Amino acid sequence: MILGSLLLLGLFEFPLWNIMLGAPQYPEPLGMNIYINGIKGVSEFDIQNIDGLNHYIGMQTIPKPREMWEFRVFPLVIGTMAALGVVIGLLGFFGKVNHWWFLGWFGLMAVLGILGMYDFNLWLNDYGTNLDPNAIMKMTRPNGRPMTYKPPLFGHQKMLNFDVDSWPHTGGYLMFAGMTLTLVAFFIGKKSKNIAS
Amino acid sequence: MKLTIKSLPIFALMAVMFSGCNNSKSPNGNRGALASTAAEKVYVPPGEHDEFYAFFSGGYSGNLTVYGLPSGRMFKEIPVFSQFPTNGYGYSEETKPMLNTSHGFIPWDDLHHPDISQTDGKLDGRWIFVNGNNTPRIARIDLKTFETDEIIEVPNSAGNHSSSFVTENTEYVVAGTRFSVPVPQKDISIKEYRGNFKGALSFIEVAPETGRMNLKFQIMMPGFDYDLSHPGRGKSHGWFFFTTYNTEEANTLLEVNASQNDKDFIAAVNWKKIEEYINNGGGTKMPAEYAHNVYDHSTHSAKSTIKKEVLMVDPTKVPGAVFLLPTPKSPHGCDVDPTGKYIIGNGKLSADLTIHSFGKMIAAIEAEKFDGDAYGIPILKFEDVLAGQVKSGGLGPLHTEFDGKGNAYTTFFISSELVKWNVETREVIDRQPNYYSVGHVMIPGGNSAAPFGKYAVAMNKITKDRYLPTGPELEHSAQLFDISGEKMELLLDFPTHGEPHYAAGIPAEILAPESQKIYRLEDNKHEFAALGGDETRVERHGNEVHVYMSMIRSHFTPDNIEGIRVGDKVYFHITNHEQDFDVPHGFAMIGANNAELLIMPGQTRTLVWEPGQVGVWPFYCTDFCSALHQEMQGYVRVSPANSDIKLSWSLGE
Structure with a gap:
């Protein structure tokens, strides 16, 4: 339980999510790493270059940390959850709380995670569809409706000349591993309880 | 005979193996090791990269071209001594100072011999040096940006041909004088050439970290024509060797008058001894005027400074510093084998190559076995320094490169061929015709202590019918040979830009990862x-x-x-x-x-x-x-x- 919640701290070091954009002209794809406290280019100038390309289709620039409340709140939430997990784990170790607290932490984390994903998706949606009406290129779908450029939340999508891949990154995987460990802790706790009784 | 059931499958298997062998052999006949075709060997599929970079001098284009080997594809032309409207070099305010000289703005030169910087005698791929022959200059090109970073003019010289070769650790890049001149320049009759004209050899030190060049000293030599040069390496590190012609000191109709002496000289210069001499206060400061042009990648601008002084060394004042090695028939190329044991004089008007032994030279110097002197510079006896001669059967040897496996490759201009011979035995191993009249040959690292002996490129002076005709003026032609086997195999002809005199090659894996992609705006x-x-x-x-x-x-x-x-x-x-x-x-x-x-x-x-x-x-x-x-x-x-x-x-x- 303690280990699992400590793995959340990996999010302060490693990106939660990663989006890569490859195209014929970009054999070395452009990419952005999404951290809980901001977005950085995979290579030094990737963000600037993605913004440069996006201006043709009227997309907003990729937000700086101070432009989104999420980048202030997420680190607090993650830090708090990690601390809470450690406290629950310690109390559990000394027998002060039972394994249901572990599941409770997991449940809370899962809810927060889903909310985070929902929020992330809202941002992607806004980023990909809220386009400058004076954009240089206004592309339309075969059905005549304006084309939008929302990157996939999860997986691969072809957008104009770009292949966009969106997957969790190291920090995200550490978080999933940590959450799984707390679930394991719950079952171990449950089993030992059963044996004890 | 009793065949067991068990042994049958073994026979069956062997039969399959033998028939398999026959099958794979049949399409290529009996070509053995040369089974793969030349086309396969030079084919670099789309999107894939060449194994070597090759930097070809542009000769009268004044610039340097970058090719890939084995494909022969041209990647870039790097402007060096010539204005280049393609990117504005020499036209933009930032780059105009690069072409400044003591004669003012000179928008052109004749670029001859590229040489890549070395550490411990091996190519390190940091910079490439090239010489301007006409208005004597040396340029340094950065191999991260592939741009000309620095040009230094060479005073008291004319026809800067015997350069720009570097010493084993790039301590110096060296320049020489092909056309001796009055030093300092003065208004005298050309007929007063003999004894009054001088040939300066220039040692330009290279700062180890930045590559920045500084003309450390010049050696005032007799008025011969200093044609080509190469540094000693290994045991002979600390020496530099220059071929000479026109030791007759003719000032007119040189084609006849400079071809009279049976032997000219290779001048052996112990630069370490001269360095010691000047570090102890030796040499004379002499007024001079020469430009030093430096490009700065943070200001993106070049600055030209006119320098006013040079340290001149009289070789007769430094005992043991310079000796003359008699070498037959107006030697052209001056090449030192990878071990540093042999100095090869390519006597361009003869059939034979002269191989001098560094060890024998040192022994003769120690024994003071001199055969007179030229203007006070001791002349050694031909027999005392000679290791042997290559009876090549060719005519007009010009240049020699090495494969690092004990073999040398010499070009023969008159008989138009590339000849492979063994450095120790001096026996000819193979010869291949060149189309036509080859000048230099280049093996990547082939003039260093550690050659990459896979390919040799012959740079031919005459093209004639090798390509579709393009009127009277043709590009020159290069020929790529596979030299990995006993016999050389011609793989490819490809046209080259300007007149490549020499080239320098280096494995792509040394340069490619370092190649810069952009300039950082925040560093501007x-x-x-x-x-x-x-x-x-x-x-x-x-x-x-x-x-x-x-x-x-x-x-x-x-x-x-x-x-x-x-x-x-x-x-x-x-x-x-x-x-x-x-x-x-x-x-x-x-x-x-x-x-x-x-x-x-x-x-x-x-x-x-x-x-x-x-x-x-x-x-x-x-x-x-x-x-x-x-x-x-x-x-x-x-x-x-x-x-x-x-x-x-x-x-x-």
Whole structure:
């Protein structure tokens, strides 16, 4: 339980999510790493270059940390959850709380995670569809409706000349591993309880 | 005979194996080791990379070209000594100082011999040095940016041919004098050549970290023609060897008069001894005038400084510093084998190659077995220094390179062939014809202690019918040989630009990972850079107008300028704000009497335009930079000289 919640701290070091954009002209794809406290280019100038390309289709620039409340709140939430997990784990170790607290932490984390994903998706949606009406290129779908450029939340999508891949990154995987460990802790706790009784 | 059931499958298997062998052999007949075709060996599939970089001198183009081997594909022309309208080198305000000399602005030279920097006798791939033969200069090109970083003029010299070769640890890059001249220059009769004309050998030290060049000393040699040179290495490190011709000191009709002596000399210079001598206060400071031009990648600008003094060394004042090795028949190439044991004189008017032994030379010097002197410089006896001769059967040997496996490859201009021979036994192993009249040969690292003996490139002087005809003027032709086997195999002909005299090759894996992609905008310290959009502006100072302009896909800021008058001198200082690989922008101004600018990401370049006609004149981007490249354009309004229209500039208004 303690280990699992400590793995959340990996999010302060490693990106939660990663989006890569490859195209014929970009054999070395452009990419952005999404951290809980901001977005950085995979290579030094990737963000600037993605913004440069996006201006043709009227997309907003990729937000700086101070432009989104999420980048202030997420680190607090993650830090708090990690601390809470450690406290629950310690109390559990000394027998002060039972394994249901572990599941409770997991449940809370899962809810927060889903909310985070929902929020992330809202941002992607806004980023990909809220386009400058004076954009240089206004592309339309075969059905005549304006084309939008929302990157996939999860997986691969072809957008104009770009292949966009969106997957969790190291920090995200550490978080999933940590959450799984707390679930394991719950079952171990449950089993030992059963044996004890 | 009793066949067991068990042994049957074994026979069956063997039968399959043998038939398999036969099958694989049959399409190629009995060509054995040469089973693969030449086409396969030079084919680099689309998107894949060559194994070697090859830098070919451009000769009278004044520039250096970059090729890939084995494909023979040309990647780039690097402007060095010649103005290059393709990217504005020598036309832009930033690069014009690179071509400054004591004779003023010289927009051209004759670039001869590239040599890559070395550490411990091995190619280190940091810089490549090249020489300008006409107005004597040495240039250093950075191999991260593939741009000319520095040019130093060589005073008291003419025909800087015996360069630009580097010592084992790039302590020095060396220059020589092919056309001896009065030193210092003076108004005397040409007929007074003998004894009055001198040939300076120049040792230019190279700063180990920055590569910055400094003319450390010159050796005032007799008035011979110093043709080519190479450093000692290994045991002979600390020595430098120069071939000479015209030891007759003829001043006219050299083709006859300089070909009379049966033997000319290889001058052996112990530069370590001279270095010691000058470090102890030796040598004489002599007034001179020469330009030193340095390009700075943070200011993106070159500065030219005229230097006023040079340290001159009289070789007769430094005992043990210089000796002359008699060498038959006007030797041209002067090549030292990878071990440093042998010095090869390629006697261009003979059939044979002369191989001098460094060990025998040292023994003869120690025993003081001299055969007179030339202007006080001791001459050694031919027999005392000779290791042997290669009875080649060819005619007109010019240059020799090495494969690092004990073999040498010598070009023969007159008999038009490449000859492979064993350095120790001096026996000829193979010979292949060249089409036609080969000059230099290049093996990557083939003049270093550690050659990469896979390919040899012969650079031919005469092309004739090798390609589709293109009128009287033809490009030269190179030929690529596979030298990995016992016999050389011709793989490919490819045309080369200008007149490649020599080339230098290096494995791609040494250079490619270091190659720079962009210049960082935040490191741009150009005086006139507009780094942010708010720094773009137009300023007038009398009739000088400075436009601080930026460019990014796909517009100039500003793109409308008014208030320019006929008679103004307009400086367009343009900064490329891109930070993406391979997104240069160009700038061309109608009626500008110079060239375009090609500006790399993060770089600033300046073009001067002196409008002579009233009107509204467009400028545009010349490099197809994006889908909206055609829209990347702007206008300048030019009013009469006495107009009072206010200076104004805008974008998107």
